[in-house]
Amino acid sequence: MTEEKTWALVSEVGGEHGYLEELAEVLKQHFQIICYRELLEDPVLYGPKIQVLFMWKYCPAAEPMLLGLLPSLKVVVSGGVGIDHLDVPFINGLGVKVANTPSVVSDSTADLAMGLLLASARKILDGHQIAIDPKTMHIPQSLMGVEVTLSTLGIIGMGEIGYKIAQRSKGFEMKILYHNRTRRNVEDEQAVRASYCESLGDLLRKSDFVVIAVKLTPDTTGLIGHRGLSLMKPTATLVNISRGKVVDQDALVKALQSGSIRAAALDVTYPEPLPRDHPLLGLPNVLITPHIGISTYNRARRIVEKMVENAVAAVKGLPVPNEVKL
Amino acid sequence: MLSVCRVRCARKLWGPAQTSQILNVTNMHRSVRQLLHKKVMEDNKPWALISEVGGQGYIEEVTDIMKQHFQIICLKDFLQNPLLHGPKIQAMFVWNALPATKPALLSSLPSLKVVANGGVGIDHLDVSYITSLGVKVTNTPGVVSDATADIAMGLLLASARNIVEGHQIAVNPNTTHKQCKMGVEVTGSTLGIIGMGHIGSKIAQRGKGFDMKILYHNRSRRSVEDEQAVGASYHDNMDDLLNASDFVVLAVNLTPETTGLISHRELSLMKPTATLVNISRGLVVDQDALVKALQDHPLLGLPNVLITPHVGTNTYTTTRRMVQRMVENAVAALKGQTIPNEVQPK
Numbered sequence: 001m002t003e004e005k006t007w008a009l010v011s012e013v014g015g016e017h018g019y020l021e022e023l024a025e026v027l028k029q030h031f032q033i034i035c036y037r038e039l040l041e042d043p044v045l046y047g048p049k050i051q052v053l054f055m056w057k058y059c060p061a062a063e064p065m066l067l068g069l070l071p072s073l074k075v076v077v078s079g080g081v082g083i084d085h086l087d088v089p090f091i092n093g094l095g096v097k098v099a100n101t102p103s104v105v106s107d108s109t110a111d112l113a114m115g116l117l118l119a120s121a122r123k124i125l126d127g128h129q130i131a132i133d134p135k136t137m138h139i140p141q142s143l144m145g146v147e148v149t150l151s152t153l154g155i156i157g158m159g160e161i162g163y164k165i166a167q168r169s170k171g172f173e174m175k176i177l178y179h180n181r182t183r184r185n186v187e188d189e190q191a192v193r194a195s196y197c198e199s200l201g202d203l204l205r206k207s208d209f210v211v212i213a214v215k216l217t218p219d220t221t222g223l224i225g226h227r228g229l230s231l232m233k234p235t236a237t238l239v240n241i242s243r244g245k246v247v248d249q250d251a252l253v254k255a256l257q258s259g260s261i262r263a264a265a266l267d268v269t270y271p272e273p274l275p276r277d278h279p280l281l282g283l284p285n286v287l288i289t290p291h292i293g294i295s296t297y298n299r300a301r302r303i304v305e306k307m308v309e310n311a312v313a314a315v316k317g318l319p320v321p322n323e324v325k326l
Numbered sequence: 327m328l329s330v331c332r333v334r335c336a337r338k339l340w341g342p343a344q345t346s347q348i349l350n351v352t353n354m355h356r357s358v359r360q361l362l363h364k365k366v367m368e369d370n371k372p373w374a375l376i377s378e379v380g381g382q383g384y385i386e387e388v389t390d391i392m393k394q395h396f397q398i399i400c401l402k403d404f405l406q407n408p409l410l411h412g413p414k415i416q417a418m419f420v421w422n423a424l425p426a427t428k429p430a431l432l433s434s435l436p437s438l439k440v441v442a443n444g445g446v447g448i449d450h451l452d453v454s455y456i457t458s459l460g461v462k463v464t465n466t467p468g469v470v471s472d473a474t475a476d477i478a479m480g481l482l483l484a485s486a487r488n489i490v491e492g493h494q495i496a497v498n499p500n501t502t503h504k505q506c507k508m509g510v511e512v513t514g515s516t517l518g519i520i521g522m523g524h525i526g527s528k529i530a531q532r533g534k535g536f537d538m539k540i541l542y543h544n545r546s547r548r549s550v551e552d553e554q555a556v557g558a559s560y561h562d563n564m565d566d567l568l569n570a571s572d573f574v575v576l577a578v579n580l581t582p583e584t585t586g587l588i589s590h591r592e593l594s595l596m597k598p599t600a601t602l603v604n605i606s607r608g609l610v611v612d613q614d615a616l617v618k619a620l621q622d623h624p625l626l627g628l629p630n631v632l633i634t635p636h637v638g639t640n641t642y643t644t645t646r647r648m649v650q651r652m653v654e655n656a657v658a659a660l661k662g663q664t665i666p667n668e669v670q671p672k
Binding site: 016020107110114115118124125127128130138139140141142143145149150167168173274276282288289292295296298299 | 495
């Protein structure tokens with residue numbers, strides 16, 4: 001007799017917020033999967049069976065109403081490293097653990113940060129659009145970008161992702177400045193030849209590219225606003241791969257419109273997606289991607305595997321590898 | 327006599343309408359003298375032929391570099407009176423393969439000493455022919471390498487991570503929340519560089535920062551130090567490199583040997599999950615074969631193709647450096663000094 005697998009709640013398979021089929025298969029190896037829609041069809045029957053809640057792209061939201069339907073819930077496992085969308089104390093207060101998937105996201109996110117930086121600096125989007133435009137007859141000489149090699153990169157938030165961004169930019173002989181809550185140790189700094197900027201203002205003044213890699217907390221909300229943007233060079237580019245709310249979007253729009261900064265490249269906004277009439281969408285010097293920091297098959301699979309690992313440990317009462325403890 | 331001369335100069339420098347105004351200005355005397363002096367100085371500079379400023383030619387911002395040493399004349403102006411202007415021209419600056427160094431043009435430049443090319447590729451120049459006329463040829467290696475390596479990585483990352491498509495989805499007024507296609511991993515993947523010259527090596531250096539495994543194919547093997555510096559392994563057999571790579575980057579120069587280097591056969595050896603990045607010359611790849619390999623649609627319409635309009639060196643910094651180098655080469659040629667980047671015929 002096969003033992004029934006533990007029940008786990010997911011948003012959906014396929015669709016806008018759901019898991020790709022292949023990824024759902026990874027979950028199904030260890031868990032009996034039930035979609036949110038199905039739960040709602042008979043919450044009294046299904047609710048008590050569910051011991052795990054898998055969150056993917058913030059869904060299903062771990063709200064009191066939902067959690068109230070899940071008396072047997074042991075763990076909320078969120079895919080990705082950010083946990084700003086989770087009320088961890090509240091969830092813990094219900095006797096439910098919270099886990100995320102740090103580390104497995106770092107390389108991919110750092111890669112995307114560099115990709116956005118280069119695409120913006122070298123006008124790859126504009127270039128492509130011109131190159132494939134049926135009306136293009138001549139190569140335009142006026143499509144000029146800014147130099148990446150030997151430029152100054154300012155990294156705000158030198159955690160795992162920030163550090164990997166530093167490692168990648170070293171290959172471009174970029175001069176690296178960083179700002180962090182705490183200074184990193186000397187070996188770490190020397191390995192990527194990064195200089196600590198205790199003053200965020202200093203970093204903003206000196207950088208050609210400013211990359212934001214902090215996590216979203218009350219302290220980092222609106223970290224980059226009017227003042228910060230006005231300190232930046234008019235030739236500088238802002239790259240945000242953290243969370244939309246770290247940047248004051250209205251201030252950003254003004255800075256881009258006035259030429260206070262050269263350009264911005266954003267994988268994250270608030271909200272996601274932006275309303276269709278948002279001014280950021282119409283600016284020629286903005287590159288936006290729809291939160292694809294970890295959107296490769298490899299990464300997505302790795303993340304799901306990590307989620308499973310954490311959930312299995314929680315269900316068995318073992319230490320949860322990536323438990324979020326505040 | 328002097329006042330007539332002033333009027334003539336004023337008319338020549340400005341135009342009839344302004345001339346009369348200017349002749350009324352009290353310190354016209356000094357300003358005309360200054361301009362005359364400047365003109366004489368310019369007249370002493372050697373003449374250089376360029377394609378144009380703006381359009382397909384030079385950006386305005388770099389013309390001052392040329393003007394420090396040369397009196398520049400655009401092709402359009404030259405062609406208005408080639409017999410008059412031709413013999414004055416000692417240098418020709420070629421940018422974006424223009425002006426084309428055709429025999430008809432070259433024969434109207436009897437004083438030409440040097441064809442100074444902006445950029446490192448010289449496949450568009452018949453070096454043997456030009457040098458047989460007693461004219462030197464120069465290019466600008468080195469100064470182009472960083473920017474070109476940067477764009478190679480930019481294209482690689484943009485393609486791998488669907489940045490262009492992502493942006494189009496993110497800004498599309500009709501998007502509710504369309505899923506962006508999954509990309510492929512760059513970190514830890516295998517990068518195969520075909521052509522490990524100056525640019526190829528810099529690409530390897532950048533790839534190393536992403537923990538990419540680096541393979542390379544080159545006419546000749548590089549030194550052990552060079553290889554170890556970027557952790558690159560030599561592949562004598564290009565087929566092996568094609569089989570093993572997740573990203574294949576072409577960084578060769580265009581020669582008869584490299585024309586059509588990548589065709590049906592080579593594309594079929596590549597992994598179906600692999601990406602081809604070309605920053606060398608279009609003719610290195612058999613484009614028809616490429617279209618088929620990407621699945622039979624016109625190249626422009628393929629969703630899995632990213633094309634940029636030859637912007638490998640399009641930054642102000644690099645463009646300025648290139649023009650500076652061109653001028654250095656041309657000045658050396660004219661002075662009979664050792665030319666930094668002389669291209670010798672084979």
